[in-house]
Amino acid sequence: xTPTEFEALPLAAPLQRALxxxxxxxxxxxxxxxxxxxxxxxxxxxxxxxxxxxxxxxALPILHAIHSNPRQVRPxxxxxxxxxxxxxxxxQVGKSFTTYGQHVRFRQTLIYGGVxxxxxxxxxxxxxxxxxxxxxxxxxxxxxxxxxxxxxxxxVLDEVDRMLDMGFLRDVKRxxxxxxxxxxxxxxxxxxAPNIVELAQTILRNPARVSIAxxxxxxxxxxxxxxxxxxxSKKPLLEQLLRGQADAVEGKLTIVFSRxxxxxxxxxxxxxxxxxxxxxxxxxxxxxxxxxxxxxFKKGLTPVLxxxxxxxxxxxxxxxxxxxxxxLPNEPEAYVHRIGRTGRxxxxxxxxxxxxxxxxxxxxxxxxxxxxxxxxxxxxxxHHEALAERHLRIKTGGGKAPQSQGGRRQGGGGNRRGNNGxxxxxxxxxxxxxxxxxxxx
Ligand code: AMP
Numbered sequence: 279x280t281p282t283e284f285e286a287l288p289l290a291a292p293l294q295r296a297l298x299x300x301x302x303x304x305x306x307x308x309x310x311x312x313x314x315x316x317x318x319x320x321x322x323x324x325x326x327x328x329x330x331x332x333x334x335x336x337a338l339p340i341l342h343a344i345h346s347n348p349r350q351v352r353p354x355x356x357x358x359x360x361x362x363x364x365x366x367x368x369x370q371v372g373k374s375f376t377t378y379g380q381h382v383r384f385r386q387t388l389i390y391g392g393v394x395x396x397x398x399x400x401x402x403x404x405x406x407x408x409x410x411x412x413x414x415x416x417x418x419x420x421x422x423x424x425x426x427x428x429x430x431x432x433x434v435l436d437e438v439d440r441m442l443d444m445g446f447l448r449d450v451k452r453x454x455x456x457x458x459x460x461x462x463x464x465x466x467x468x469x470x471a472p473n474i475v476e477l478a479q480t481i482l483r484n485p486a487r488v489s490i491a492x493x494x495x496x497x498x499x500x501x502x503x504x505x506x507x508x509x510x511s512k513k514p515l516l517e518q519l520l521r522g523q524a525d526a527v528e529g530k531l532t533i534v535f536s537r538x539x540x541x542x543x544x545x546x547x548x549x550x551x552x553x554x555x556x557x558x559x560x561x562x563x564x565x566x567x568x569x570x571x572x573x574x575f576k577k578g579l580t581p582v583l584x585x586x587x588x589x590x591x592x593x594x595x596x597x598x599x600x601x602x603x604x605x606l607p608n609e610p611e612a613y614v615h616r617i618g619r620t621g622r623x624x625x626x627x628x629x630x631x632x633x634x635x636x637x638x639x640x641x642x643x644x645x646x647x648x649x650x651x652x653x654x655x656x657x658x659x660x661h662h663e664a665l666a667e668r669h670l671r672i673k674t675g676g677g678k679a680p681q682s683q684g685g686r687r688q689g690g691g692g693n694r695r696g697n698n699g700x701x702x703x704x705x706x707x708x709x710x711x712x713x714x715x716x717x718x719x
Contacts, residue, residue, distance in 0.1 A: 287313055290345045292381035293338055300377065306331030311488045313339055316464065321485040323478050324466040328437070328618045330490050333374040336360075336464050340432050341379045344407050348383070351405030354425055358408040358432040361453065363441040364588060365390035365412055365565060366572075371436060372410045384408060389425070391415040392565040399424040413441070413449035420456065427456045435481070438467040438474055439611060444588065447477070454481055468618070469611050500617050501628045503655035504641060506669065509634045511660035512604055513548065518658060519630060520554050520582060523600050531575060531598045533619050534584045537605040545604060546584040556582035559589040587612045590619060603631035606640040610647035630655065638669050645673070 284297045284305055305313065308326045315322060316339035326332040340358050351357060362368040365388075372388045379386075386408035387401035395415070402409070402425050409425075419425040433454075435441070441450060465478045465485070478485070507515055516534065523532050534549075536542040539560040546558035557571040557580045568589065575583045576595050587607060601620045607613050613631075620627025631652065633641050645651050651673075654666055 288317060289313070289338055290342050290382075292345060293341055293378060296378050296380050299380075302334075306335075306490075308332050308488060308490045309335040309338070311490075312336070315486040315488070316340075316462070317342060319462055321462060321482040322464045323470075323475075323482055323485040323487045324464065325468070325470045325487075325489040326466060327468045327490070327614065332436075332466055332490075333371055334378060336434050336436075336466070337371075337375050337378050340408070340434075341375065341382050341384065343432065344379075344384050345382045351385070351407060352426070352429055353405050354402050354423075355405045355429045356402075356407070356409035356425075356427070357429065358434070359427060359430045359453075359457070360408070360410040360434040360436060361413055361416070361441070361450065362410060362436045363412065363444050363446065365392060366568065366589070367437060368410045368412055372408075375408050375410070386410065389415050389419060390565075391418075395419065395424075413446045413453060417449055417452060420453075427453070428458055430457050430461055432462050432464070433457055433481075434464045434466070436466050438465060438477065439469045439471070440615065442474065442477070443609070443611070450477070451480075468614055471611075500620060501626070502617060502631070502652050503629070504631045504633050504652040505655055505658065505660070506633050506662045506665035507660045508662055509636075511662075512632045512634070513545075515632065515658055515660050516549075516602060516604060517552055517554065519600065519602060520549070524554075524581070530578060530581050531595060532582050532600040532602060533590060533598055533616075534582060534602045534604050535590070535607070535616050536584055536586060537607065539586055541605065542584045542586055546582075549582055549584070554582050555580040556584055558584045560586040561588050563589070587616065590616070595619075599627060601627065601629040603629070606631055606633055606637040606644070608640055610640075610644040613644045614648065633665070633669070635665060638665065638672055641669060642672055 283303060285294065287305065289297075308324065308330045312322055312324060312335040316336065324332060324335070326335075344357065349357065360368075360371055362371055368388055368390050372386060375386055384407040385404075387398065387406050389398045389402075389409060389411035391412060391414050395418070398415070399419065399422075402419070416425065420427065435450065441447075463482050463485075465482055467474050505515060520532060523530060534545065534556075536545055539562050542558040542560050546556040549556035557574060559568050559571050563571070571580070571583065572595075574580045584604075598620045601617050603613070603616060607616065617627075617629035620629055631641070641652070656663070656666070
């Protein structure tokens, strides 16, 4: 039986109080499934995307255990280790622990690269209950004997798929080898590809498996669309979308994804010049620059954030109404992560992808992974019908292209619930009025 209210879960009073104050009433599906299992001490293999409430699903049971069983922590040690792929995500997870644990006595700190290590070394001196870290800097500090993992009781690997994409496999394995064998381990990934399951098997002991949304399908509540356009038409099309977004009542914020750091800088600059306050975040920016850009974005001062995949990890901003894939990602899993930046915390969101001639192959791979066609949106002057037809031909293995839509500018179809099966086709998708598209404004 899954509890329908947080009150029905056996979580300690200070946690229940924080949840009441946050006005969280109903556990999200991943929380309803994972929390009881974790409170029993089980290891967990979770397939859950960002935006599903997975952070609370592990932070609450861990805080419950820390509160119920307070313990003196040895110098340089931690009771809980959460590994996250990026500093942004580490910061986000740390913030969640602080929020959910605001009435619990516990100590936590963050360890990540790109900033001076001395404050992190000092923070670890007396030991902490919760350490949230990125793998590289953590290993540095372990080698310098500033951190000792021998008393970890709870080990969480968050966004493992991303961690592996970023080349952290060796670091992760090394860190795992330093953990005591008597621990509770939690493993979260948005996708469960065979290499990820293989890694999980080496880390987890008889894990319970929790899967939210079918593996590798796209997040619910996100309206996905693809625009077939020439490369040079992408900018004017983006500006049209942003004009619509500026008029939106809710969800004014937009994240635009660029494949390269240089492209992100250039695009942010040109958007500013066109009157759309924009900022870029990517791996070459300092931590301080990224934090400042994020703060300004959250406040709506620069409502457009141009980001690369890595930099956008861990960006948890509630009011993102639109995600634009200015460039399609060359790995389909990144598409799932990108569009998960919108539609967070129960809100609706829209994700529009621009597909030029040289990106048709990427789109095909994405559709294979999400197991559905992305509905096309061609209600704009830059629509390139021949490309749309080529895409269909590629998908159908070079067969005869289906009937063209006659070049008519039709309202793009809104797929409001992203995982409703793989039986849709483009003719269905493009006939419906898009309630958020510029045509309806
Ligand atoms: P996450 O998937 O952990 O990044 O969480 C996504 C967002 O949902 C965060 O902003 C949380 O604050 C919010 N959230 C998590 N669980 C709940 C809940 N049960 N009720 C309402 N909001 C929630």
